[in-house]
Amino acid sequence: GRARPSHSEPRGRDGRGGKKKEEEKGWHQLYPGHIPTSPLQKALLAAGSAVMALYDPYRHDMVAVLGETTGCLALPNLRDKMKNHPEGYHILQERPRIRLSTLDVARLQGLPDGSLGREYVRFLEDNKVSPDTRMPPKFVDDEELAYVIQRYREVHDLMHTLLGMPTNMLGEVVVKWFEAVQTGLPMCVLGAAFGPVRLSTRKLQVLATELVPWAIRSGVNASCVLNVYYEQRWEQPVESLREELGIFPPP
Amino acid sequence: RDLAAGPEMQFGFQTVTEEERREKIYQVFESVAKKYDVMNDSMTLGIHRVWKDILMHKMNPSPGTLLLDVAGGTGDIAFRFINYVSSVRERQLQRKLKHHQNLSWQEIFESYQKDKFNSLGDSQVVVCDINREMLKVGKQKAQHLGYSEGLSWVLGNAEELPFDNDKFDVYTIAFGIRNVTRIDLALQEAYRVLKPGGRFLCLEFSHVSNPLLSRLYDLYSFQVIPVLGEVIAGDWKSYQYLVESIRQFPPQEELKAMIEDAGFFKVDYENLSFGIVAIHSGFKL
Numbered sequence: 001g002r003a004r005p006s007h008s009e010p011r012g013r014d015g016r017g018g019k020k021k022e023e024e025k026g027w028h029q030l031y032p033g034h035i036p037t038s039p040l041q042k043a044l045l046a047a048g049s050a051v052m053a054l055y056d057p058y059r060h061d062m063v064a065v066l067g068e069t070t071g072c073l074a075l076p077n078l079r080d081k082m083k084n085h086p087e088g089y090h091i092l093q094e095r096p097r098i099r100l101s102t103l104d105v106a107r108l109q110g111l112p113d114g115s116l117g118r119e120y121v122r123f124l125e126d127n128k129v130s131p132d133t134r135m136p137p138k139f140v141d142d143e144e145l146a147y148v149i150q151r152y153r154e155v156h157d158l159m160h161t162l163l164g165m166p167t168n169m170l171g172e173v174v175v176k177w178f179e180a181v182q183t184g185l186p187m188c189v190l191g192a193a194f195g196p197v198r199l200s201t202r203k204l205q206v207l208a209t210e211l212v213p214w215a216i217r218s219g220v221n222a223s224c225v226l227n228v229y230y231e232q233r234w235e236q237p238v239e240s241l242r243e244e245l246g247i248f249p250p251p
Numbered sequence: 252r253d254l255a256a257g258p259e260m261q262f263g264f265q266t267v268t269e270e271e272r273r274e275k276i277y278q279v280f281e282s283v284a285k286k287y288d289v290m291n292d293s294m295t296l297g298i299h300r301v302w303k304d305i306l307m308h309k310m311n312p313s314p315g316t317l318l319l320d321v322a323g324g325t326g327d328i329a330f331r332f333i334n335y336v337s338s339v340r341e342r343q344l345q346r347k348l349k350h351h352q353n354l355s356w357q358e359i360f361e362s363y364q365k366d367k368f369n370s371l372g373d374s375q376v377v378v379c380d381i382n383r384e385m386l387k388v389g390k391q392k393a394q395h396l397g398y399s400e401g402l403s404w405v406l407g408n409a410e411e412l413p414f415d416n417d418k419f420d421v422y423t424i425a426f427g428i429r430n431v432t433r434i435d436l437a438l439q440e441a442y443r444v445l446k447p448g449g450r451f452l453c454l455e456f457s458h459v460s461n462p463l464l465s466r467l468y469d470l471y472s473f474q475v476i477p478v479l480g481e482v483i484a485g486d487w488k489s490y491q492y493l494v495e496s497i498r499q500f501p502p503q504e505e506l507k508a509m510i511e512d513a514g515f516f517k518v519d520y521e522n523l524s525f526g527i528v529a530i531h532s533g534f535k536l
Contacts, residue, residue, distance in 0.1 A: 035487055049482055
């Protein structure tokens with residue numbers, strides 16, 4: 001047969017292709033799933049994901065991308081808060097992951113009502129959600145910070161449990177307000193500010209008069225929620241954990 | 252790498268074996284199929300439609316033409332072909348009507364029932380694609396847009412076409428040859444299935460020679476397109492592959508030589524949009 005066309009060399013013909021791109025891109029992968037990006041790409045991603053998340057609220061992946069591309073100040077901040085706290089430091093060292101495969105759901109279901117484990121599992125069942133659907137980070141250019149944002153995502157359902165908020169639009173917005181105050185992540189701030197756009201006036205009223213002020217007060221008063229090793233506290237009653245953290249009882 | 256796995260080649264900027272490359276490309280198109288058209292419009296700001304229109308005008312098919320559109324996936328070329336021959340046919344019939352003294356009663360009767368009687372003038376297009384998902388999307392589109400006559404869909408590999416020799420008047424491959432692993436085989440197959448006198452037409456991304464434009468094009472390709480892929484289709488990697496594969500593909504003159512090597516005559520190319528895209532043409536004599 002004929003000789004194969006030689007494609008074994010990346011083309012340098014246009015000067016910018018080939019080896020240079022190979023060095024810049026694929027091979028600075030810091031963790032599985034990591035996609036290295038230039039500052040321009042991050043800016044475009046941030047803008048694009050913000051628009052798309054508003055346009056199509058079912059694009060949870062866009063919310064995740066927005067969080068990753070805008071978190072460059074908030075994430076190191078969070079990481080430092082964790083480092084300087086004994087429990088948080090512990091978490092950074094051990095890097096626990098909350099996944100259905102690692103949770104002993106049967107055991108948690110057997111715990112007394114009102115305990116964190118029992119209420120968390122009840123929350124998952126009632127709202128038909130699973131911790132496994134959290135997006136793994138792609139655009140965070142630091143492997144430790146990638147874990148921090150992953151932890152924040154996996155702990156989100158526990159936030160719902162602690163705040164007693166369901167996963168409908170209203171509940172999500174309330175949790176976002178709380179998280180915005182707690183983490184300072186721009187994605188939370190944007191979600192908190194723009195989420196209500198799709199709510200009815202009646203719900204907006206409840207939101208504005210009762211829920212948001214409570215969420216903000218709790219968020220400000222509470223210590224950093226990422227500094228809690230939840231996996232070691234399944235037996236602890238939710239109310240006791242709320243008190244310990246400084247979250248006010250839900251209205 | 253294991254020698255038994257086969258020779259190494261490029262998948263974008265990664266080095267892989269032939270088998271791996273075929274598999275990866277299959278997966279890329281499986282993944283992008285549903286958003287293929289939306290992404291094309293977004294990436295090219297709709298200009299890909301103009302390129303495809305130009306291809307059709309260059310082809311200038313007359314009614315009765317039998318077209319094979321390879322890697323035709325979502326049907327863009329096939330639908331344009333049908334539109335083109337329909338309108339040529341309509342003009343033919345109208346011209347006949349004007350000189351109605353030349354028409355038999357049968358023909359006058361027929362002309363009033365244009366829809367039922369040979370509105371394509373026996374033209375036919377076969378859309379052949381290796382990827383089931385792309386064909387699926389194409390068929391759905393055809394149904395949605397109302398195309399049925401003169402159109403068929405075949406699952407097949409450009410490197411080994413499921414057709415007899417000397418069958419088709421025209422062979423097209425639009426934005427597909429870049430994804431073929433053995434381009435030389437695809438060209439040989441194209442030659443084989445064309446009738447003598449048949450025409451080969453290839454529409455594909457090519458090389459921009461103007462240095463300033465080239466840099467802008469690179470910037471846009473590498474900075475914007477994967478982002479569009481992530482935002483619109485939730486798929487960065489497929490679009491990263493796309494822009495890399497464009498850089499890996501032979502430029503105009505080299506592709507021309509390859510087409511000549513397959514036996515085609517009067518091989519020529521036309522640059523569109525400063526060489527971002529090129530149409531290569533050749534004849535089987």
